[in-house]
Amino acid sequence: MIKQRGQVVVDKILDTAERLFFEQGYNITGINQVIEEADIAKASLYKHFGxxxxxxxxxxxxxxxxxxxxxxxxxxxxxxxxxxxxxxxxxxxxxxxxxxxxxxxxxxxxxxxxxxxxxxxxxxxxxxxxxxxxxxxxxxxxxxxxxxxxxxxxxxxxxxxxxxxxxxxxxxxxxxxxxxxxxxxxxx
CATH class of the missing domain: 1.10.357.10 (Tetracycline Repressor, domain 2)
Incomplete structure (x- = not known):
């Protein structure tokens, strides 16, 4: 099954957040770090997560x-x-x-x-x-x-x-x- 582009982006964001939240904690992890490490545009993150x-x-x-x-x-x-x-x-x-x-x-x-x-x-x-x-x-x-x-x-x-x-x-x-x-x- 081929994932739709939106789901690929969501998975990249969640994969990155999962790693960072576990390793660093939620409070230390910034949105900009998630965006940078997931290699996505800021608008992409906010499209899926408000x-x-x-x-x-x-x-x-x-x-x-x-x-x-x-x-x-x-x-x-x-x-x-x-x-x-x-x-x-x-x-x-x-x-x-x-x-x-x-x-x-x-x-x-x-x-x-x-x-x-x-x-x-x-x-x-x-x-x-x-x-x-x-x-x-x-x-x-x-x-x-x-x-x-x-x-x-x-x-x-x-x-x-x-x-x-x-x-x-x-x-x-x-x-x-x-x-x-x-x-x-x-x-x-």
Whole structure:
């Protein structure tokens, strides 16, 4: 399938914004830098994104979709319902290794812009809730030992994943995600 020119420009802008927002942060990244590094005209950026915040919202929507599609694909490869829960930790660990322990893109965006625009916060909350709901579905289908309720186990896994990502970012290693996986393994 051949992309239309407008979509090619949008992809160039979003690819550049994705890299810069992750590496530098949203606040440090200027629109002019995005324009220059995407090698597009200023009018092209503003044709597709009315403001820097609009670009951030589109970036969050895009990374949410891509990130979650990859997560689901990894989990879907696993047959055992309990192992599916553990695969969540493997996926998060691999992502941290691939991204040089850069942390969570949603947490970073929340820290920088989550309070300044409701749309930004809503996209971040949507992504995090989507993960929580997905974990809940996996927990319900897991046949776990019932040492915790489904809701408790869901919340524990959700918090351990986010906490493990933060620890990986701070300590530049994935040991905490591996420890979290071992703890959950004992509970399921």
């Amino acid at each position: 403001s820097k915040t609009d670009l951030l919202v589109a970036y969050l929507q895009r990374i949410h979709e891509r990130w979650f599609d990859k997560l689901e694909a990894d989990v879907d490869k696993v047959a055992d319902p309990k192992e599916k829960l553990l695969t969540l930790f493997d996926y998060h660990r691999e992502r941290q290794l691939q991204n040089g322990f850069g942390g969570c893109r949603f947490i970073k965006a929340n820290d920088e812009a989550g309070m300044s625009d409701e749309r930004v916060l809503a996209e971040i909350q949507k992504a995090k809730q989507h993960l929580r709901d997905y974990i809940s579905m996996l927990v319900v289908n897991s046949g776990h030992q019932k040492l915790l309720t489904d809701k408790e186990l869901t919340e524990l896994i959700f918090m351990m994943l986010d906490g493990g990502i933060v620890a990986a970012s701070v300590f530049k290693q994935a040991d905490d995600l591996q420890s979290a996986k071992s703890i959950i393994q004992k509970l399921i």
